Amino acid sequence: MEGQNPGRAEIERQIEDTERKIKSAESAIAERPDSNRSRSLQITLRNLRGELSNLKAMLERAEDEAPADSxxxxxxxxxxxxxxxxxxxxxxxxxxxxxxxxxxxxxxxxxxxxxxxxxxxxxxxxxTAPAVTDEDIETVRKEVEAKIRIIQAQNAQIEDLKKQLSAAKAQVWDPLRESSSDSTRITVTAGRLRAINGEARRLGAENYELKKQMGELKNEKDGLHRAIGDLTVHVKDAEAHARETEARAMALADELQEAERRIEALERENKGLRDTIIDSRRHGL
Missing domain, CATH: 1.10.287 (Helix Hairpins)
Incomplete structure (x- = not known):
């Protein structure tokens, strides 16, 4: 809402964003320190550092004013x-x-x-606003499935290379073997063997990395599911708290009405006493 100071989380986000901008500016200046762009960035960098200092001061004040953490x-x-x-x-x-x-x-x-x-x-x-959507989970699921398809294709390619390697090794021992009466003589060189071995190792390494990435993506999907569960629990807790607050407000309203009725009764009683005193004085009692 307008007019409100940003909360601690928002200030922390702004601090992180400003720190990234500072690092980016420092890197650009370090690459070409004598350029016109670097001189311009020096001014920007000073402003960013001043902004960062102000944000950190705001964060300290927000932390001082905030209640103790649970x-x-x-x-x-x-x-x-x-x-x-x-x-x-x-x-x-x-x-x-x-x-x-x-x-x-x-x-x-x-x-x-x-x-x-x-x-x-x-x-x-x-x-309580949901930060994770079904679309987020669907995107992760598609990425996992894509990685699985790549791994399956590479596994098939590795198996094919293994077969080629076995056939090549067999032909190394008999390089002039004839496959049929009209076939040409085949000679498999050591270079071809090395190439096949190298390709198999490369695919194996890439396959391993893809499996690692797939594991991380699965963990990410599980994390998203857990986050949705946490948010659902939080929303339910908030709704329960709202119901309790509403019930308490209704009880207080009933108590207020009862207090108003008692006040009115006391006022009527007080008025009756005043009238009695006035009548007594009139009759010299």
Missing amino acids: PEDSKTKAELDRNKDELDDIEAKLSLASDPVEINNLTVSKRFLQMERNQLLIRLTHE
């Missing part, structure tokens, strides 16, 4: 700290990675951790 919130904050450490570690590895398979694997892990972080922030702020 055990559940403390546990969630510890999980957020662990999640941030893992994200930072993956960012560092991504900056150094050059192998496409490794980069893809790290990217999948990063996305999973980011989704986990969003769920933890929702849990911490006790939001």
Whole structure:
């Protein structure tokens, strides 16, 4: 709502976003420190650092004003700290990675951790809006199925290469063997064997990485299901609390009406006493 100060979770999101912008600006400046763009980025960097300082001060004030954390919130904050450490570690590895398979694997892990972080922030702020949709789960399911199809195709390719390798090895021992009366003599070179072996190893390594990614995607899907379960429980708890609050409000309304009736009765009694006193004074009693 307009006019409200952002909550702790929102401030933390802004801090993370500003820190990413600062890292990006610092990297760009380090690449070409004497360029015009770097000089312009120096100004941007100073502004970002000032903004970061203000956000951290806002976060401190919000933490000072906030009530003491419940055990559940403390546990969630510890999980957020662990999640941030893992994200930072993956960012560092991504900056150094050059192998496409490794980069893809790290990217999948990063996305999973980011989704986990969003769920933890929702849990911490006790939001009831669903952050995970059926479309999210369907997307993950399709990705898992695609990985399975790739793995199955590669397994078939590996089996085919194994058969070629076995046939090639057999032909190495008898390179001039004739397959039929009209066939040409076949000679399989050691280079061909090495190529087949190399291709089999490459596919095996890629197959292994894909299986790892599929495992992570399955974990991600399970995490999404758990998150939906947690949100459902939270919504039910909130609804139960709302019903309790409504019942309490109705009880208080009844008590208020009873108090008003008693006040009216006392006022009538008080008026009767005043009238009696006035009449007594009139008659000299």
